[in-house]
Amino acid sequence: MRIVVVNPNTTASMTARIERSARAVAGPGTRVDAVTSTMGPASIESHYDEALSVPGVLAAVRAGGADGYVIACFGDPGLDAAREVAAAPVVGIAEAAMHAAALLGRGFSVVTTLDRTRGRAWDLAGRYVAPGACRGVHACDIPVLDLDGDPAVTDRVVALARAALARDGSDVVVLGCAGMADLAAEVSRRVGVPVVDGVAAATLLVQSLVTLGLGTSKHGELAPPPPKPYTGALTPFGTA
């Protein structure tokens, strides 16, 4: 099977890192390709960025050619819309990480980038998992594009994860940004709890759904959208 991992921002170096994380866990019969969004923000650090990353995500999903899709930004931008237009299953990395974390302990803490993105993480936790599963969302105050392998970044994430576990009474850590994908193993080793990277988790969830023969329900709300003309810069998104 082929899984396409969509990087909703336009930064190709981040796409490469995401692809490595996804490929590292995919099964022998699974080909993983990561694609960079062709329109929108260089990184996603606000509701504004997130909303404007959605057209690029939808363009990538509409391009088709895959048995399943991963949306590789922790805000899960455009997830419902992508499910409407894709024939194949679509999984966001926040939902993947949170569902996986729920299997590993009694409560998890999210460690994310900027303080202003914490609200979105809480919103998604409210939508994905049972009340009480997400016990805290903490920001390391490092911009997305600075998550580049600098050891000081890892140190800061480790320190924040430790503090979060103590303050929240949690026992699992969720990394709240696709750009942190390559930190999971080291943070887990140093902090001593399971640390979930959504990119890897989502890749295996999509692979599992495809293996199970399961895709998005087309009965009801997530059926293909009613066709209609689109206007202006978004004309290519028209469905009639």
Add this chain to the structure above:
Amino acid sequence: MRIVVVNPNTTASMTARIERSARAVAGPGTRVDAVTSTMGPASIESHYDEALSVPGVLAAVRAGGADGYVIACFGDPGLDAAREVAAAPVVGIAEAAMHAAALLGRGFSVVTTLDRTRGRAWDLAGRYVAPGACRGVHACDIPVLDLDGDPAVTDRVVALARAALARDGSDVVVLGCAGMADLAAEVSRRVGVPVVDGVAAATLLVQSLVTLGLGTSKHGELAPPPPKPYTGALTPFGTA
């Protein structure tokens, strides 16, 4: 003061109807102008349409020149992002209608267009009002652009509202589409309960906030987004 009411779809005739509803309730010192989105779908009837209406909403809000903004689609597309980029207050018609309905009775029912949009209305109710306030969401199965003053449409909405009140044990009706704005008075007269149109409600809420000197908090999550370059068809949305 000047209030701009943004029609998130690209259908000018609907904008005209929205503008009439908003102007009918605005105070003597308030000028109301409705604007049609310049990009995106002709009507909003799916998560896909809604997501792709957001760039047009944000373009209208970024154009500035108003003391307050109304987003006139019942999905409140782009509300958080619009609050980030606007200096002035922004109110969505779903939130306006639901907050107003909460002041008028013990529980409300939403009457909307297509069955597939019911999920979004439930999501918004969960975000805006206390659990139990929204007691049901019902679809009349009329596409948005067919809500055009045909008396048969009114009859169908009246019948659906009556059934909803009985089934849900509710005492207030919320109209779940900007295109229904001009039906509120007649439906209320015939059904015998308060019927809330979000366009009029949002216009007065924005006017009230401006009078109170209150705007979106710029402390924290809704501060202006971090500046950065944008790419492709969305390049004009770049903030750096």
Add this chain to the structure above:
Amino acid sequence: MRIVVVNPNTTASMTARIERSARAVAGPGTRVDAVTSTMGPASIESHYDEALSVPGVLAAVRAGGADGYVIACFGDPGLDAAREVAAAPVVGIAEAAMHAAALLGRGFSVVTTLDRTRGRAWDLAGRYVAPGACRGVHACDIPVLDLDGDPAVTDRVVALARAALARDGSDVVVLGCAGMADLAAEVSRRVGVPVVDGVAAATLLVQSLVTLGLGTSKHGELAPPPPKPYTGALTPFGTA
């Protein structure tokens, strides 16, 4: 239109302050009159005081003669009962402030008077707004009748508001007492976030409902109460 603002306690000087706040925001065609309760406690600082302020509130509302009513105590005493007996809309200042605050940010903190009134504020938040909207309720430990314009009071409220924003991760402040109505502008200026006074907010919400032609639903639970005789000191409240 005429709006009557009911001060549920019997302290006339507080009524005068409330009236000023309400009149300062009312529209050109709106006359606002504040009335002092004729029976009950001099201030409302317990469940006992609040319960015993209700007869005075209901007497004022039953006196009629208005197009809308505001109940100007942050406990919203007698709100459901007032809605039953009034033909016109009735809004409490706690519900008005909380609904308005929900339009201005992602979460608000309430700053109130005595510690023992915090529970009531939480109860009302649970009834009015979505879970998570109210993020904290904080007491400045100043009795209601000492909120009299002393600059030291303002300083204490400012300090408490700052601490609340930091502790709760909130971005809006709600003033939790009608006696704080005249502090909103200065606290907002000094703290740097929107500060909502319920008296002004409720006045504009009632004015808006009247303009929209909306009143309490008389379908069901809030219909006029079944008539019956009353006994003892409450005989005048009898409805048969």
Add this chain to the structure above:
Amino acid sequence: MRIVVVNPNTTASMTARIERSARAVAGPGTRVDAVTSTMGPASIESHYDEALSVPGVLAAVRAGGADGYVIACFGDPGLDAAREVAAAPVVGIAEAAMHAAALLGRGFSVVTTLDRTRGRAWDLAGRYVAPGACRGVHACDIPVLDLDGDPAVTDRVVALARAALARDGSDVVVLGCAGMADLAAEVSRRVGVPVVDGVAAATLLVQSLVTLGLGTSKHGELAPPPPKPYTGALTPFGTA
């Protein structure tokens, strides 16, 4: 010990029936006296009646002389205020019935009098028991003062209880009016499930609390109210 059961309405015949139910279950060392409110409505069938029954309840509780108090109206009028002013424990019949019902099955249905009182029962269930414990509230449309032993009343309650169990998937019935106290045994026998009368349940809960040496916490919110003057018809309630 002595337990005072307060009938919040002014109908003495109902007080007598309540007293019989309470005395029937009290232990050998417990004296039970029921008292009729000296002011307010003849029966409680609206928010208005309930609010105006509170002064009478508080007067009875302030009279003192008991080791514990029961408030014998299913709206639990004035419960928080009564706890503030009483040294001894106070239990409402709705809370007693709901807590007891939670020990007997997986979910209960409330059978009450008028349709318009259903909202209050839901509010109290939300306050007292876990979400999901109360599965339905059903009205038999019999006014409170017509619950007078007529066999036709019992038949109607039995039929409604059966319908409620089937519709709600519940396994316990709670009688939602003090006037139904003497129906519990027969309804239980005919319907085949536990049927909880709040008057008897509250009497034994208060007796149990007294035996356990437990009373209302005076640490914090339910401490005696701050003393102050009262005005008008409510002057006798003044605490200073």
Add this chain to the structure above:
Amino acid sequence: MRIVVVNPNTTASMTARIERSARAVAGPGTRVDAVTSTMGPASIESHYDEALSVPGVLAAVRAGGADGYVIACFGDPGLDAAREVAAAPVVGIAEAAMHAAALLGRGFSVVTTLDRTRGRAWDLAGRYVAPGACRGVHACDIPVLDLDGDPAVTDRVVALARAALARDGSDVVVLGCAGMADLAAEVSRRVGVPVVDGVAAATLLVQSLVTLGLGTSKHGELAPPPPKPYTGALTPFGTA
């Protein structure tokens, strides 16, 4: 009537202490016998211990001969299953303590033994009482079998209770282990708030249910289990 109090662990000295607490509050016509589980763990300090205490609890309840049963471990092990197999009412000490605490204040704190049992207490609070009633669960880090009357233990529980009240804003303390039953009076005296011991509370709740003629509903989910053969070490539990 005869009430059997089941100690789910196999430590007879603890059974003796439990029996004393239960007998101290039972009414004159009530005989209380405590029994020690005949199989399973010496104390219950993990999900593993708790799960493996259930067969012993069920064996004790199936032995019959009582009018009501108390399960005297704060995890309420096997409660639903015991209700299925018992004809008489069954009450757990956690549910008894939490329901009683809800009648005494606005919110309670649980003081328990080991940190790792806090999650179970939260789970039970979510099942038994309204959201917000349980405001904190705190561990004194004393193993169950060390709760043996040592004054240092009492001191530690007192200190923890004081800290819990301040941190949680609660006004009642619940003792979170059957082994703490004999501490309630002294902790209450020293801390100044009601302190609820579940053993005594459950004993009186069961006695009250029996007096009321109420037992577990046999309509639906808690009817006797379908009969069937059992295998291996658990063969005696077979029901066919």
Add this chain to the structure above:
Amino acid sequence: MRIVVVNPNTTASMTARIERSARAVAGPGTRVDAVTSTMGPASIESHYDEALSVPGVLAAVRAGGADGYVIACFGDPGLDAAREVAAAPVVGIAEAAMHAAALLGRGFSVVTTLDRTRGRAWDLAGRYVAPGACRGVHACDIPVLDLDGDPAVTDRVVALARAALARDGSDVVVLGCAGMADLAAEVSRRVGVPVVDGVAAATLLVQSLVTLGLGTSKHGELAPPPPKPYTGALTPFGTA
């Protein structure tokens, strides 16, 4: 890797069916072995059966020798305890099915065996997924051991699934019994929505967790239980 799938009941024919379902989806490098519980009930159809299936589950998990465990009964018996004693990850089929279903649509319906097991399914949904995800639990009234490939059984499940989707407004079906594992494909084909079998889903979730290098957190509540002696028939479970 090796995954052990534990059948918590003692019926070997059902174990064989479960093993087939699990093996059908496992990856090329994964060996799956199903084991039958050696003690307890022949099928699990009550809280009593479920509680008494736990020792057998724990014995199987303590036997070790696997990289991950599946508990193959929809009540997820002993899940928390199994996580404490296992070094490797453990997943229950109810949690696996519910988490997977949450990725496929907006809301799912559970189709299970006996009516009396519906409450347990609701309890688990409340623990695993967000409120609103599980929209209904429906019983086909077929005992567990009669789910044996009879075409009439499939017809009944198909009919129930169709009715559930319509009544609940859901778009995904979850099979609520391990004994239904081999029905998923046919029911999905005939009903036209995704149908999730928990056995297959749990097998791939465990395989994914092992691939990700993730196991149960041993930080806190799910650390190995404190060692201690056990007594009676359960002596072999002693940990000291």
